[in-house]
Amino acid sequence: MIHLEKLTYDNFYDVFGLKVKKVQYPFVASNMFSVAEAYVTMINGGHVYPFAIYNDKKLVGFIQLAYGENADQDGVSMEKDSYEVWRFMIDKRYQGRGYGKEALKLALDFIRTFPAGPAELCWISYEPENETARKLYASFGFEETGEMCGDEIVAVLKL
Numbered sequence: 001m002i003h004l005e006k007l008t009y010d011n012f013y014d015v016f017g018l019k020v021k022k023v024q025y026p027f028v029a030s031n032m033f034s035v036a037e038a039y040v041t042m043i044n045g046g047h048v049y050p051f052a053i054y055n056d057k058k059l060v061g062f063i064q065l066a067y068g069e070n071a072d073q074d075g076v077s078m079e080k081d082s083y084e085v086w087r088f089m090i091d092k093r094y095q096g097r098g099y100g101k102e103a104l105k106l107a108l109d110f111i112r113t114f115p116a117g118p119a120e121l122c123w124i125s126y127e128p129e130n131e132t133a134r135k136l137y138a139s140f141g142f143e144e145t146g147e148m149c150g151d152e153i154v155a156v157l158k159l
């Protein structure tokens with residue numbers, strides 16, 4: 001069963017060891033880089049929620065959620081007072097088994113508890129070539145806004 005757990009001293013090294021396929025490197029930052037960004041966000045008053053993704057006891061992926069204007073620095077207009085799926089990956093050994101879909105559902109359930117405050121939107125961005133991500137997010141109701149975050153397509157979900 002897929003579940004999310006917060007990062008701890010016991011699992012963070014293993015989270016840093018998770019890897020996507022080489023062709024997917026342009027699609028997501030390394031987990032170590034993401035956690036470094038989470039730290040910088042937090043010490044500057046931002047809200048960020050990095051989670052390890054487990055299938056039963058097996059670590060299979062990583063997802064990092066965020067809220068508010070400190071969530072990112074790229075100037076997307078809905079950034080303020082909205083949640084974001086900031087980083088998301090399933091290790092290359094465990095992709096294609098439905099884990100990503102289940103983890104995203106749990107992440108959205110968590111967001112809908114509004115842990116950092118109320119919001120109407122959750123946004124996400126992905127590379128135009130990332131067809132798997134685009135389809136996955138669309139299946140949850142994310143809609144592309146026509147806006148770009150750097151070179152990434154922006155899509156939003158009404159919470």
Ligand SMILES: CC(C)(COP(=O)(O)OP(=O)(O)OC[C@H]1O[C@@H](n2cnc3c(N)ncnc32)[C@H](O)[C@@H]1OP(=O)(O)O)[C@@H](O)C(=O)NCCC(=O)NCCS
Nearest residue numbers: 020024027028088089090095096097098099100101126132
């Ligand atoms: C995107 C990602 C998290 C999806 O995780 P996953 O566990 O492989 O996905 P799932 O097995 O839950 O599959 C979700 C959907 O994607 C489809 N899918 C999965 N891998 C696919 C592939 N290689 N090619 C085409 N479709 C694929 C599945 O068929 C499923 O669609 P369905 O519900 O219509 O059957 C994972 O592929 C990944 O880590 N990619 C690299 C990093 C990345 O792109 N992150 C997102 C950045 S925005």
